[in-house]
Amino acid sequence: MTDSSSTHPWQDPDQKPYIRIENVTKKFGDFTAIDNLSLDIYKSEFFSLLGPSGCGKTTLLRMLAGFENVTDGRILVDGEDMSDIPPHLRPINMMFQSYALFPHMTVEKNIAFGLKQDKLPDDVINQRVEEMLELVELTKFAKRKPNQLSGGQSQRVALARSLAKSPKLLLLDEPLGALDKRLREQTQFELMDIQEKLEVTFVIVTHDQEEAMTVSSRIGVMESGNLIQVATPTEIYEAPVNKDVADFIGDVNLLKGIYKGKDKEGTQLLSEDSNSIVYATQEVEAELEDTIWFAIRPEKLEISKRKPSNDINVLQGVIEDAEF
Amino acid sequence: MKKYGNFNIFALIVGFSFLYIPIILLILFSFNESRLVTVWGGFSTKWYGELMNNQGIKDAAWVTFKVAFVSSTVATFLGTIAGLVMSRFGKFGGRTLFSGMIYAPMVMPEVILGLSILLTFITLSIDRGVLTVTLAHITFSMCYVSVIIQSRMSSYDESINEAALDLGCTPLRTFLLITFPIILPAIISGWLLSFTMSLDDLVIASFTSGPGSTTLPMKIYSMVRLGVTPEINAVSTILVGLVALGVVTASIIGKRQKQQTI
Incomplete structure (x- = not known):
């Protein structure tokens, strides 16, 4: 045992x-x-x-x-x-x-x-x-x-x-x-x-x-x-099974995207908000071009002034507001 | 403290005077030395002594007491069961009919109730006497008990019973060890209320009593028809005292019970 x-x-x-x-x-x-x-x-x-x-x-x-x-x-x-x-x-x-x-x-x-x-x-x-x-x-x-x-x-x-x-x-x-x-x-x-x-x-x-x-x-x-x-x-x-569970448990950024298949970097999603490809480590059962939801826990996001060295999951943005 | 206006105080005094001056006068004149009811002749308790020699009043008092005791006890038993059924068994078939039948005696005019009970006894050819008065009193006081029990049960946390069952207590023991002690104050005040109602009932007793089962209110009423005597004042004072004692006790128990649940 x-x-x-x-x-x-x-x-x-x-x-x-x-x-x-x-x-x-x-x-x-x-x-x-x-x-x-x-x-x-x-x-x-x-x-x-x-x-x-x-x-x-x-x-x-x-x-x-x-x-x-x-x-x-x-x-x-x-x-x-x-x-x-x-x-x-x-x-x-x-x-x-x-x-x-x-x-x-x-x-x-x-x-x-x-x-x-x-x-x-x-x-x-x-x-x-x-x-x-x-x-x-x-x-x-x-x-x-x-x-x-x-x-x-x-x-x-x-x-x-x-x-x-x-x-x-x-x-x-x-x-x-x-x-x-x-x-x-x-x-x-x-x-x-x-x-x-x-x-x-x-x-x-x-x-x-x-x-x-x-x-x-x-x-x-x-x-x-x-x-x-x-x-x-x-x-x-x-790894919440669906959007409701993700939303119910903890703080989360829920985003809508389109499933674009997967390659060696992970699952590919086209984010509707940023119109860019986001890679996820988790696998999903879906057909190509299906609309799916994905969730990003806030503590998994990193924000820096300089562009990070890696190329995937990088977005440029402007800080509009900050709250403690 | 809130200040009350002059009008409010005036209204209060008039209202209470109207309600209580007759009773106070009755009590005062029961201690009257004079034989004339409206003339004050000095303080005396002789009419209470006279009462003790009046066999008719003593018999009536004994009948009244017996009837009140037995009818309120049985009514409390039945009314408690009815109240529990109404509050705990949810929606059962015929619930509306059942609750309507329980409350009917409360809203029905006493004369009608008395008459219909009398007709029932005649149909069943039951001789009128102490038994019939008692049965009639059970009928109308039971509904008051069930109302009291039902209102007590509305603030009763059903999970208390479930907790007892959960801890291995059988349903019957749960009732005896948990529900019954908790609602006991309500049961006692129900008993006191039906006791006092039986004590001062005149109409229904008049319909349903027979020879040898004259109750005290009936006796007083028949004596008054021959003129008010200080004796009547004395016996009425005792009756007022008993009823007041019952009502006050019932309301004190009710208050205590509220404090316990908070």
């Missing part, structure tokens, strides 16, 4: 996926929320479902948790078909967007709730609650009620509660949506830490592309019920 198979299990054909989503379709009346979607997620992955609101990412997550039925297709977790298993019997825990803390229970009782349902002895429960409170650094707040907590604290209680039962799979629905930017960035790293420490498989739903890029092992970009691209953050950034 090579090293890459443990960090990139999706590249290893011998690896069995932990979650297998097979041709899943979900309809609400006439509206198709998920359209024949298939996806494999592997053990200990930090998988992000990324997309604009209404793309079906939350629906997919809720189907994994068992709150929505699958209209067609099936979902397997660890080889077991989940179709007929109600949410309270699934080995999956979820962290809700609204945190969904029980308002009438203290922080302690909230965290202990899942363990109590398993009828564990009291001392085991207390010890586990203690551990969880330490993990999220809330030991001092054990006796507080949820309405006495700040947003960040509530978020950590919700996380502790969903991790208390040591689930193999944790689903997170926009877990950091309600936090301000600074707290969000800090919590992202905490989440990654916890995920590595506990080796839990995380599936996270987010519309924040920066967040997805930071935390994920792989990202599934969704749009109107379909997965458009599933790849590592780097792959998605460097």
